[in-house]
Amino acid sequence: MWLLLVILAVPLIEIGLFVQIGGWIGMWATIGWVILSAMLGMIVLRGVASGGPVAISRDMHEFRDPLSPLAHRVMVVLGGGLLILPGFLTDAIGLLLLLPPVRQIIITLIGRRLQKAGGTTVHTTIIEGEWHEVEPPDQPGRERPPSEWTRH
Numbered sequence: 001m002w003l004l005l006v007i008l009a010v011p012l013i014e015i016g017l018f019v020q021i022g023g024w025i026g027m028w029a030t031i032g033w034v035i036l037s038a039m040l041g042m043i044v045l046r047g048v049a050s051g052g053p054v055a056i057s058r059d060m061h062e063f064r065d066p067l068s069p070l071a072h073r074v075m076v077v078l079g080g081g082l083l084i085l086p087g088f089l090t091d092a093i094g095l096l097l098l099l100p101p102v103r104q105i106i107i108t109l110i111g112r113r114l115q116k117a118g119g120t121t122v123h124t125t126i127i128e129g130e131w132h133e134v135e136p137p138d139q140p141g142r143e144r145p146p147s148e149w150t151r152h
Helices: 003-023 027-061 067-084 087-097 100-119
Strands: none
Touching: 003 027, 003 087, 027 067, 027 087, 067 087, 067 100, 087 100
């Protein structure tokens, strides 16, 4: 339900901001801002695309936890995508997502929420013991009886 409200509210907020800010700075400055923010978004996405796989591979090769850098890269991609979308609200959110401290706060909050949601723990019981294989006794001269399926 809340996602539907967000999907409906964002365009309305963007239209209102275009009218207000466009009235203050003028039409050409507004168009220039939209074009510049889209270009910045494409530069950000291109940078993540060119350096992302190498950095993830390096983190895994050095046995570092790739989840935190991966979460940061996802946030940067989201920020770049929001910059490409025309609008002042999406640009502001996109620019905030490009700041490392803001990304760290968001990742920490999401991590806490996931820990609360996934609070179930699995308890396992380990029983230690020794074992050895037992071979079936060989009985010479005695073969298996024929199967009931092959009765002639």
